[in-house]
Amino acid sequence: MLEITDLHATVDGKAILNGLTxxxxxxxxxxxxGPNGAGKSTLSYVLAGRAGYEVTGGSVTxxxxxxLALPAHERAAxxxxxxLQYPVEIPGVSNLLFLRxxxxxxxxxxxxxxxxxxxxxxxxxxxxxxxxxxxxxxxxPVNVGFSGGEKKRNEMVQMAxxxxxxxxxxxxxxGLDIDALRVVADGINxxxxxxxxxxxxxxxxxxxxxxxxxxVHVLVAGRIERSGGPELAHQLERExxxxxxx
Amino acid sequence: xxxxxxKTEDWRWSDLSGLxxxxxxxxxxxxxxxxxxxxxxxxxxxxxxDGRFVESLSDRRGLAVTAVRSAPRHPLGDIAAAKATxxxxxxxxxxxxxxxxxxxxxVASGGASHLASRIELAAGAHAEIIETHVGAGWSNxxxxxxxxxxxxxxxxxxxxxDGGAHTDFTLATVAGAxxxxxxxxxxxxxxxxxxARVRLQGTGAFAEADGVLxxxxxxxxxxxxxxxxxxxxxxxxxVWRSVADDLATASVAGRVSVARDAQxxxxxxxxxxxxxxxxxxxxxxxxxxxxxxxxxxxxxATVGELNRDALFYLQSRGVDPAGAKALLTRAFLGDALxxxxxxxxxxxxxxxxxxxxxxxx
Numbered sequence: 001m002l003e004i005t006d007l008h009a010t011v012d013g014k015a016i017l018n019g020l021t022x023x024x025x026x027x028x029x030x031x032x033x034g035p036n037g038a039g040k041s042t043l044s045y046v047l048a049g050r051a052g053y054e055v056t057g058g059s060v061t062x063x064x065x066x067x068l069a070l071p072a073h074e075r076a077a078x079x080x081x082x083x084l085q086y087p088v089e090i091p092g093v094s095n096l097l098f099l100r101x102x103x104x105x106x107x108x109x110x111x112x113x114x115x116x117x118x119x120x121x122x123x124x125x126x127x128x129x130x131x132x133x134x135x136x137x138x139x140x141p142v143n144v145g146f147s148g149g150e151k152k153r154n155e156m157v158q159m160a161x162x163x164x165x166x167x168x169x170x171x172x173x174x175g176l177d178i179d180a181l182r183v184v185a186d187g188i189n190x191x192x193x194x195x196x197x198x199x200x201x202x203x204x205x206x207x208x209x210x211x212x213x214x215x216v217h218v219l220v221a222g223r224i225e226r227s228g229g230p231e232l233a234h235q236l237e238r239e240x241x242x243x244x245x246x
Numbered sequence: 247x248x249x250x251x252x253k254t255e256d257w258r259w260s261d262l263s264g265l266x267x268x269x270x271x272x273x274x275x276x277x278x279x280x281x282x283x284x285x286x287x288x289x290x291x292x293x294x295x296d297g298r299f300v301e302s303l304s305d306r307r308g309l310a311v312t313a314v315r316s317a318p319r320h321p322l323g324d325i326a327a328a329k330a331t332x333x334x335x336x337x338x339x340x341x342x343x344x345x346x347x348x349x350x351x352x353v354a355s356g357g358a359s360h361l362a363s364r365i366e367l368a369a370g371a372h373a374e375i376i377e378t379h380v381g382a383g384w385s386n387x388x389x390x391x392x393x394x395x396x397x398x399x400x401x402x403x404x405x406x407x408d409g410g411a412h413t414d415f416t417l418a419t420v421a422g423a424x425x426x427x428x429x430x431x432x433x434x435x436x437x438x439x440x441x442a443r444v445r446l447q448g449t450g451a452f453a454e455a456d457g458v459l460x461x462x463x464x465x466x467x468x469x470x471x472x473x474x475x476x477x478x479x480x481x482x483x484x485v486w487r488s489v490a491d492d493l494a495t496a497s498v499a500g501r502v503s504v505a506r507d508a509q510x511x512x513x514x515x516x517x518x519x520x521x522x523x524x525x526x527x528x529x530x531x532x533x534x535x536x537x538x539x540x541x542x543x544x545x546x547a548t549v550g551e552l553n554r555d556a557l558f559y560l561q562s563r564g565v566d567p568a569g570a571k572a573l574l575t576r577a578f579l580g581d582a583l584x585x586x587x588x589x590x591x592x593x594x595x596x597x598x599x600x601x602x603x604x605x606x607x
Contacts (some may be wrong), residue, residue, distance in 0.1 A: 019599045071566075076563055082562045092577025105564040106563075135394045
């Protein structure tokens with residue numbers, strides 16, 4: 001479903017991704033683990049199409065479609081979702097307005113009918129309740145005054161409402177206490193479906209106790225150094241990146 | 247006609263150089279279509295074309311419309327006093343029958359037009375006035391406001407011209423426990439100068455002078471508000487948000503002065519500007535002149551750009567760059583627009599701002 005082939009990318013002229021190849025099939029959850037500076041966040045921004053992240057080689061396709069040829073908003077409409085490591089605060093724009101604008105922008109790009117106010121409210125109510133965010137919080141400006149855990153839950157609510165084909169979650173588990181981690185992991189598990197793929201980028205093995213991945217990849221210096229089953233995450237936790245990747 | 251130049255500090259951001267040329271242009275006397283400028287409010291509707299009241303297009307509901315032959319001493323006021331052909335003289339007493347919000351549409355068909363108005367509210371009286379300026383040419387309007395004890399005036403000014411120039415001067419005096427509230431939205435005019443001087447001269451008086459400037463192309467928009475706290479216990483707010491795109495210039499100066507015996511004054515001033523292009527210019531000048539010692543004066547002035555992280559966040563969720571820009575700009579303007587107390591008016595002015603944003607897409 002998501003095919004990354006020999007991907008090279010630079011930031012400010014500095015090579016960060018150096019020939020990354022990865023294939024995530026439909027229905028699968030893959031974890032990418034790696035030390036600081038390995039290129040984990042760069043990979044997520046390159047996939048999402050953020051300005052300033054320059055692709056210098058390779059290809060990325062989603063359902064066979066050339067993702068790199070699309071601007072960021074069209075990648076979202078094509079089914080890519082990026083869960084941000086640091087969700088942004090937007091004063092003056094409520095979570096409801098933000099998400100409804102996003103949902104309808106995607107539907108419009110796909111040539112689908114836009115969601116009415118009532119339809120949208122029904123949709124978001126179900127997802128917000130499941131993830132423990134109150135409607136009162138959703139009426140507040142995007143992420144303003146939210147705790148770290150609430151911001152990540154909000155990302156999960158957005159993902160659930162937007163129903164992407166491929167979710168790239170950039171350290172969605174970082175900075176969470178154990179309760180918040182369970183809620184977020186539950187949010188990821190609920191999205192598991194035969195027609196959906198998840199790329200879970202993480203620094204720690206902890207989240208993988210709750211979201212059991214089909215494959216684990218070790219990212220070092222901008223390239224996948226090793227791949228394996230869920231047990232690879234435990235080995236990394238025991239032995240560290242240096243020994244496992246060597 | 248002698249107009250101030252940019253050499254005078256209080257006029258340094260104004261562009262009045264083209265006014266004489268505009269005044270000499272012939273007028274376009276095509277009948278204007280005003281239907282979409284009226285708000286859904288039950289009250290008098292007055293139409294002025296080139297500074298002259300047009301009875302046939304208006305619904306006065308008993309309001310008297312008479313020329314005001316005096317205007318406050320001011321470079322623009324002096325011209326208005328000399329040349330105004332008509333104006334609105336609104337006086338209300340506390341026990342007068344309710345007339346509802348007064349809507350006024352000013353149509354400028356080209357050339358120059360001058361209008362001098364006077365609003366007097368007796369003790370305890372209320373009034374709401376919404377003025378909309380449309381058309382082209384140079385419109386010069388002045389208004390003298392006198393609010394007696396406990397009177398309340400809510401004013402909204404929309405400048406939605408297709409071009410030309412708009413100059414607007416208000417001098418307001420506010421007695422004890424009286425309240426003067428104004429909100430302005432300035433878009434459309436090639437150049438505009440909107441100035442208000444509000445004097446809080448009784449104990450516990452209140453003033454609010456807010457607005458938004460929306461400038462693109464080569465527009466030069468300039469707002470200047472002064473609140474003079476002359477008596478104790480007064481409260482004032484000046485909240486301005488300006489947006490400049492392309493080669494435009496948006497400038498806001500706000501001044502708060504607090505007299506020696508105006509203790510317990512609470513003044514808030516917030517002047518923020520947003521540049522949508524690096525080629526645009528925004529000026530923000532906060533001025534505080536405080537002679538009393540027991541006062542609260544909060545002030546802030548910033549010139550900035552849209553948050554790149556927020557722009558990317560919206561795009562990563564499927565919103566195109568122009569839509570993301572419009573949504574964030576609208577949120578920025580909300581600080582000023584959301585303060586408008588009358589919901590119908592607030593929605594209409596917000597819609598004006600949204601229409602301005604949409605026009606760029």
